[in-house]
Amino acid sequence: MSSDSILIYDTTLRDGTQGEGVSFPVSAKIRIAERLDQFGVDYIEGGWPGSNPRDVAFFEEAKQRTWIHSKIVAFGSTCRAGVRASEDAQIALLIDAETPTVTIFGKTWLLHIEEILRTTAEENLRMIEDSVECLVSQGREVIYDAEHFFDGYKNNREYALKTLEAAVNGGASTLTLCDTNGGMMLKELQDIVSRVVQRFPKVRVGMHCHNDCGMGVALSLAGVEVGARMVQGTMNGFGERNGNANLTSIIPNLSEKMGLSLSSSANMPKLRDLSVFIDETANLRPDPRAAFVGSGAFAHKGGVHADAVGKVKSSYEHMEPERVGNSTRFLVSDMSGRSSLLLKAKELGIELDKSDVLKDFLEELKDREYRGYEYEAADASFKLLIHRFLKNRQPSFQLIQFRSTVGRQIALDRTVSEATVRVSIQGKEYHTVAEAHGPVSALDQALRKALAESFPFIDQVSLTDFKVRLLDDALGTDAITRVLIESTDDEETWGTVGASDNIIDASWQALRDSMEYKILLEEERSERTIAERRRTP
Numbered sequence: 001m002s003s004d005s006i007l008i009y010d011t012t013l014r015d016g017t018q019g020e021g022v023s024f025p026v027s028a029k030i031r032i033a034e035r036l037d038q039f040g041v042d043y044i045e046g047g048w049p050g051s052n053p054r055d056v057a058f059f060e061e062a063k064q065r066t067w068i069h070s071k072i073v074a075f076g077s078t079c080r081a082g083v084r085a086s087e088d089a090q091i092a093l094l095i096d097a098e099t100p101t102v103t104i105f106g107k108t109w110l111l112h113i114e115e116i117l118r119t120t121a122e123e124n125l126r127m128i129e130d131s132v133e134c135l136v137s138q139g140r141e142v143i144y145d146a147e148h149f150f151d152g153y154k155n156n157r158e159y160a161l162k163t164l165e166a167a168v169n170g171g172a173s174t175l176t177l178c179d180t181n182g183g184m185m186l187k188e189l190q191d192i193v194s195r196v197v198q199r200f201p202k203v204r205v206g207m208h209c210h211n212d213c214g215m216g217v218a219l220s221l222a223g224v225e226v227g228a229r230m231v232q233g234t235m236n237g238f239g240e241r242n243g244n245a246n247l248t249s250i251i252p253n254l255s256e257k258m259g260l261s262l263s264s265s266a267n268m269p270k271l272r273d274l275s276v277f278i279d280e281t282a283n284l285r286p287d288p289r290a291a292f293v294g295s296g297a298f299a300h301k302g303g304v305h306a307d308a309v310g311k312v313k314s315s316y317e318h319m320e321p322e323r324v325g326n327s328t329r330f331l332v333s334d335m336s337g338r339s340s341l342l343l344k345a346k347e348l349g350i351e352l353d354k355s356d357v358l359k360d361f362l363e364e365l366k367d368r369e370y371r372g373y374e375y376e377a378a379d380a381s382f383k384l385l386i387h388r389f390l391k392n393r394q395p396s397f398q399l400i401q402f403r404s405t406v407g408r409q410i411a412l413d414r415t416v417s418e419a420t421v422r423v424s425i426q427g428k429e430y431h432t433v434a435e436a437h438g439p440v441s442a443l444d445q446a447l448r449k450a451l452a453e454s455f456p457f458i459d460q461v462s463l464t465d466f467k468v469r470l471l472d473d474a475l476g477t478d479a480i481t482r483v484l485i486e487s488t489d490d491e492e493t494w495g496t497v498g499a500s501d502n503i504i505d506a507s508w509q510a511l512r513d514s515m516e517y518k519i520l521l522e523e524e525r526s527e528r529t530i531a532e533r534r535r536t537p
Contacts, residue, residue, distance in 0.1 A: 005261040006224060006254050009043040009143075009176075009206065009232040010036050010247060012278065013058070014075050016238030021284065026057045028281050033062070036235075037070040039274050040264030043101060043143075045073040050093035059097040069263060073143070074099040078106040078131040081119040085127075085134035095138050102135050105145035105178070106167070108152030108160050121159060125166045132170025143230075144172040145208060148180045153192055161199060174204040174230055179219060182212025182242065189219050190226045197227035206230030209245040211237060216245035221253055224260070235278045236290070248275045249291045252324050272325035285465075292324045299329040299376075348383045349524075352390065361389050372471050372480040372499030380487075380494035380517035381510070387520070396519045397451060398424040399512070404439040404504050421446040425454045440466065440507045447511060460489040461518050468503065485510040489518060 013029050016022055024032065033044050046062055047055030062072050074097035079088035094102050106128040107113045113124045128144070135142045144167035146152075146160075153160040164175050177193060197205050207223035207230070209216045220231050231254070237246030248271060255265045275293040279286045288296040298321040308315040321327050330347055345352045365375075365385070375382040387393035400422040408415050419442035420433045430453070434445035444463065451458045465486035470479040483498045483506040494517055498509025 004259075005229070007042040007204070007206075007230040008040075008247065008251060008262060008264065009045065009073075009230055010041045010235065011045040011075075011232055011244065012036075012234040012236075012238055012247075014045045014047045014055075015240070015244055016234035018240040019234075019238045019243055022238050022282050024281065026054055026061060029054075029058050030061055030065070032278060032281060033070070033072070034065075035274055035277055037067050039267050039270060040262070041070050042230075042263055043073050044070045045075050045103060046099070048075050049097040050076075050090060059099065063098055071101045071141070072099045073101045073103050075103045075105075078104055078127040079134075081117060081123050081127060085130040088131075091131060091134055094135065095140070099140075101141040101143060103143040103145055103176075104131055104135070105147045106131070106163060107148070108146045108163050109148040110152065110156055110159060112148060112152075125162060128163055128166040129170040132167050132172050136171035142167075142170070142172045143174040143176060143206070144170075145176045145178055145232075147178050149177040150179050150184050150189065150192060151181060161196075164196065164200065168200060168203055172203065174206050175200060176206035176208050176230065176232060177223070177228075178208040179210055180208075182210030182216065184209070184215070184219055185213075186215070186218060186222045190222050193223045193228055194226040204229050206232060207245075208232040210239065211242040211245065214242070216243070217249045217253070220245045220250050221258070224254065224258070236275055236284075236287070238282070246290075248293045252292045256319060256323060268323055269325045293326060295329065297321065298326055345386055348379060348386070350383065350386055350391075352386075361386075364389060368499075372482050373497055374482060374484075374499075375497065377484055378495040378497035378510075378513075381496045381513045384513055384516055384520065393520075396425070396455070396516055399508075400424055400429065402443065402446075402508060404443055406439055417442040419443040419446040421450050423447075423450045425451070439504055440511070443504070443508060444511055447515060451515060455515075455519055455522075457489075457522055458515060458518060461487050461514065462489075463487050463514070464493070468506075471499075481506045483507045483510045485514055487514040487518070489521070492521065 013024065013032060017024060029046065033046065036044050046058050049055055049059055059074060074094050076090050076094045079085040079091050085091050094104070107117060107124050110121060113119060113121055117124065132142050132144060146163060149160060152163070167175060175196070177196060179189070193205065205228045207220045207228045209219040216233070216237070220233065224231065231245070231250055233245035233247040233250055234243070235247050237243040251262065251264060252268060252271060254260045255262045255268060272293040275290070276286050286295065288294045291297060298317055300316060317328065402419065402421045404417065404419040406415065406417045415437065416435060417437065417439040418433065418435050419439065420431070421443070422429060422431045430450040432446045432449035434442050434449060436442040436445055448458055463485055467484040469482045471482055472479045480499060480501050481503045483503065484495060486493060486495050494514070496510045496513035496517065498506035498513070500506040500509065
């Protein structure tokens with residue numbers, strides 16, 4: 001079966017949830033399925049009916065939905081040894097899920113058949129064919145996942161191929177070759193896949209690869225090169241052990257690099273948003289180094305690189321980042337030159353020219369990095385630094401004093417922190433106090449109280465992440481501490497940084513910048529609104 005069209009099969013909701021730290025309630029599984037459907041994924045594997053109440057509830061909910069493009073898939077195993085498929089409880093649950101497509105896996109490797117299932121090679125062939133035939137007779141499209149196919153093939157080639165023949169005889173539409181242990185190498189895999197494609201020319205061959213050797217994406221693409229026409233994987237590479245083949249890498253490689261037709265090709269600019277959405281739904285931090293969709297995928301730090309990209313983007317970018325919904329970013333550090341600074345400022349919406357005092361600013365920047373500040377994940381602090389140093393922006397509030405204490409209440413068996421803050425705003429002094437479980441939280445709440453009268457929109461800000469790093473662990477508790485804080489007002493998300501040999505002081509600096517940046521944002525939004533009104537006749 002040859003075609004330039006490749007089908008994408010997503011198993012984030014089933015195989016992906018076998019990964020450490022990944023779990024979705026039913027409502028989240030439905031939301032993810034809807035987004036995958038809108039993106040144009042061909043098959044969405046929803047789970048294993050009967051394995052847990054959550055998957056049962058998902059399929060009940062999925063029945064009530066209208067799916068635009070995707071086919072919802074129920075996943076399960078072949079019938080049990082010694083039991084007819086028509087009488088097997090697991091097969092009945094797959095039918096009851098009422099999905100248009102069912103995927104079942106069966107054994108290929110004699111080791112598993114004889115030592116794990118404790119049955120015979122002939123009975124295993126019967127289980128495969130009978131199970132597929134039973135599901136097909138109920139009007140289901142059946143995808144057969146040949147578990148441990150490559151290990152089984154290398155152990156006993158002829159028997160491995162017989163298991164595929166059993167699935168084809170039962171009526172399977174697709175034979176998925178699974179590198180279940182994730183140990184295959186490229187050439188060996190391509191040799192085996194090409195032989196399977198030649199052996200079964202009328203049936204679609206699919207790939208299901210794992211990332212145990214860091215090869216999941218490469219192996220999936222290699223299989224496509226020799227005739228596979230379906231690729232299974234998970235968004236962001238979720239999955240057991242080292243994860244499954246990552247669809248956020250596979251999809252753009254197939255479409256943008258290999259020129260193959262995908263149902264999702266037209267939606268490629270939505271890929272990064274989809275990736276971030278799934279990470280956030282899983283309550284995981286997006287990987288900044290992820291290919292195509294990571295925040296650092298098109299980020300440039302070295303001065304030579306940044307200067308070149310500023311002139312010709314393709315000089316250091318393999319594709320236009322906008323094609324996958326990403327964007328070019330410029331990072332600033334002690335490696336930066338004037339070109340990097342100008343480009344970074346432009347990215348942040350600040351127009352500078354070479355006549356500005358860039359040399360002095362670069363020296364200031366390098367000195368601050370030497371003292372522990374780092375701005376790659378703290379664009380808001382960097383933007384404020386530009387405004388203060390080059391635009392002569394004065395702080396919206398001046399710190400007079402802060403104090404933070406931590407105490408243990410033995411009778412109540414709890415730790416309590418108290419913070420007091422004194423700030424001056426346009427000559428008026430505010431002195432506030434707050435109590436919380438932790439010292440940073442108490443400091444944050446006291447600062448908000450102090451700013452609330454003058455800047456009521458401060459209550460829109462919430463802290464979404466807090467990271468602490470010791471910069472010289474040889475000094476132990478005397479080491480310089482860098483604090484990175486991520487904040488949001490539900491319209492924009494920003495990062496700020498502080499550095500000090502005192503963790504509370506470093507936290508204060510990052511908190512201060514977060515609130516100052518929110519004030520700057522409101523000023524810029526107000527200016528844009530006024531400008532738009534003036535342009536409106």
